Amino acid sequence: MRMAIIGAGGIAVCMAKTIAEMDNVEAYAIGSRSQEKADRFAEEYGFQKAYGSYEELVKDENVDLVYIATPHSEHFANAKLCIQHGKPVLCEKSFTANAKQARELIAMAEKAGVFITEAIWVRYMPMLQTIRKELESGSIGEPKLLTANLGYVAADSYRMRTPELAGGALLDVGVYPLNFALMIFGTDIAKVTSTCTYMDTGVDEQNSAALVYEDGKMAVINSSVLVFSDRKGIIHGTKGSMVIENINNFESLTVYDGEHKEIKHIERPAQISGYEYEVEACMRALETGALECPEMPHAETIRVMDILDGMRAEWGIRYPFE
Known part of the structure; x- marks a missing residue:
């Protein structure tokens, strides 16, 4: 090709x-x-x-x-x-x-x-299927709560600061925690509540959102261009928890039981870059x-953009060309 x-x-x-x-x-x-x-x-x-x-x-x-x-x-x-x-x-x-x-x-x-x-490269990674398979095995029981975060120090970047370039943390960084929540918990979302802090240019520099699902599950997601975060995605279940290292390029998953003892660890397969x-x-x-x-799928791309739009509307952020 x-x-x-x-x-x-x-x-x-x-x-x-x-x-x-x-x-x-x-x-x-x-x-x-x-x-x-x-x-x-x-x-x-x-x-x-x-x-x-x-x-x-x-x-x-x-x-x-x-x-x-x-x-x-x-x-x-x-x-x-x-x-x-x-x-x-x-x-x-x-x-x-x-x-x-x-x-x-x-x-x-x-x-x-x-x-x-x-x-959105994480959608295509084989490690995603490994994570889903482990969840289906029941090793952490029934997943009920998910947390995910991603942060890099990039607030001085011209592209990140500029509204005319659709800058801000959300589209660049926040898209990863959101996709992680959708990949793991699905799309049957009842309510999204979010907030952010602003750069002097008017775009977001840090943001947080809570996604409440129809069946009672919750996903709490955070992103930032002010700090380096631990990049973890943590899935909390009725019998234990699963920690995913680096939601921006899955590195490993670790399963812990109800007493916080490690019971399984899986590394990602060898890759060029992902x-x-x-x-x-x-x-x-x-x-x-x-x-x-x-x-x-196209429908999922549109769903992600709809949620991002809703979050920006909640914050009062519009790009100059919109």
């Missing part, structure tokens, strides 16, 4: 390094708004083609899949451009800036018969002619 990347920043570098080690994936084209930057990227990471505009890249008939690695504010326009030129899309999380954009993009892709999926799983999922989908990945 000849893969192209739109955007030549840090996330693009991670993907470029990953596909360089993958079988059956070719680092084909890089697109940047600067020809000089595209040329440097192509030379450093072994891409065949370097384009100084996204429009040039999507016109290349040899591109099989485009990975969008631009700021959240640009995802809608970038993905729309790809769809208009019939190019399958792997779009970095958060999928778009809001649910309206997500619905429009997905409807456009489905009408055009073009594949598109969200690159990005490879979403690329492999795209390859499987494209081979069968599917327009979405079962690991992250």
